[in-house]
Amino acid sequence: MDLKRLGEILEVAPAKRLLVIGDLMLDEFVWGKVGRISPEAPVPVVQVTGESFYPGGAANVARNLREFVGRIAVVGMIGRDRSGEQLRELLAAEKINVVAPLEDEHFRTIVKTRIIARHQQIVRVDREQIVGPSPEQIAAAVAAVENALPDFDAIVFEDYGKGFLAANLVAPIIASARESNKIVTADPNPRNLIEWTGVTAVKPNRAEAFLVAGIPWRDLDESPQEDVDLVRAGDLLLKKWATENVLITLGEHGMLLFEKGAPPHHIPTKARQVFDVSGAGDTAIALFTLGLVCGATPVEAAEIANHGSAVVVGKLGTATVTRDELIASFEHDFR
Numbered sequence: 001m002d003l004k005r006l007g008e009i010l011e012v013a014p015a016k017r018l019l020v021i022g023d024l025m026l027d028e029f030v031w032g033k034v035g036r037i038s039p040e041a042p043v044p045v046v047q048v049t050g051e052s053f054y055p056g057g058a059a060n061v062a063r064n065l066r067e068f069v070g071r072i073a074v075v076g077m078i079g080r081d082r083s084g085e086q087l088r089e090l091l092a093a094e095k096i097n098v099v100a101p102l103e104d105e106h107f108r109t110i111v112k113t114r115i116i117a118r119h120q121q122i123v124r125v126d127r128e129q130i131v132g133p134s135p136e137q138i139a140a141a142v143a144a145v146e147n148a149l150p151d152f153d154a155i156v157f158e159d160y161g162k163g164f165l166a167a168n169l170v171a172p173i174i175a176s177a178r179e180s181n182k183i184v185t186a187d188p189n190p191r192n193l194i195e196w197t198g199v200t201a202v203k204p205n206r207a208e209a210f211l212v213a214g215i216p217w218r219d220l221d222e223s224p225q226e227d228v229d230l231v232r233a234g235d236l237l238l239k240k241w242a243t244e245n246v247l248i249t250l251g252e253h254g255m256l257l258f259e260k261g262a263p264p265h266h267i268p269t270k271a272r273q274v275f276d277v278s279g280a281g282d283t284a285i286a287l288f289t290l291g292l293v294c295g296a297t298p299v300e301a302a303e304i305a306n307h308g309s310a311v312v313v314g315k316l317g318t319a320t321v322t323r324d325e326l327i328a329s330f331e332h333d334f335r
Helices: 003-011 058-066 082-093 135-151 167-179 206-213 228-241 280-293 298-312 323-333
Strands: 017-022 024-037 044-057 071-075 077-079 102-104 110-117 120-127 154-158 183-187 245-249 255-259 265-267
Touching: 003 298, 003 323, 017 058, 017 135, 017 280, 024 058, 024 082, 044 058, 044 082, 044 110, 058 071, 058 082, 058 154, 058 280, 071 135, 077 082, 102 135, 135 167, 154 167, 154 280, 167 183, 183 280, 206 228, 206 245, 228 245, 228 255, 245 280, 245 298, 255 298, 265 298, 280 298, 298 323
Parallel strands: 017 071, 017 154, 024 110, 077 102, 154 183
Antiparallel strands: 024 044, 110 120, 245 255, 255 265
């Protein structure tokens, strides 16, 4: 895809409105430096120099889209606690709306804390409870989304396997969205075997694709397009989910796109340096959906997602990609 075509796609993005549904989290980064090993145990002592907080999980998908589109909103569970309050403040600061805020005094806001020293993640601490929404909360969420559908052009389901995306929440929303001719995409989780039947596109990584397709795991062949098991997994998932596209992310090997009626298309990675892979999958599903909703072909949308992911892995923390950074990544290919 040339720069002129990229410009045409991005030009219409500010008029688009997207809704992200899934597991909302608060991402905390503790920055520091290591100067010695603890005398208490063979572990590094991190001298803290700063802290950063970002909307994480499904909220990070929304953050990535916020850089491009005119309106973005999220649906998910937030606890009535300090972390939940902080997450709501961060979302408001980035002008990300919350549709049907589902708050539960018994639910603890999910927090992922990463301790970073010298560009290396030392440890990650997760504070979470896998609790699904109640039948009443599911009914409220479905009703709110169906009521808001006319205000949005596309829906992204982001499943981190934390319990929010129950089958009886997902199915009626997909049905209503497809009846309204909305684009619907999903980033699945193998711990939550939801049938994504009828969505526009699904974006698993290679391990997730093999697991759902029932194919034993093995290392990737040198050429993704010649990886027999990978190709078989993609073909099986196209049929299993009755979807138009399956985009399998392959880390440093890029992405492999399976499009109904077309041979698999490999997009090599554009990453030139990798500091942190946190949130790269969020960027991929966000920008792939963005491309589709802006009229890009699936191959063009996958190229946009691939370039965007390459940018964010070169940053520390739960990062996003800006319009200028995305264009610069494409420009690098034409030098």
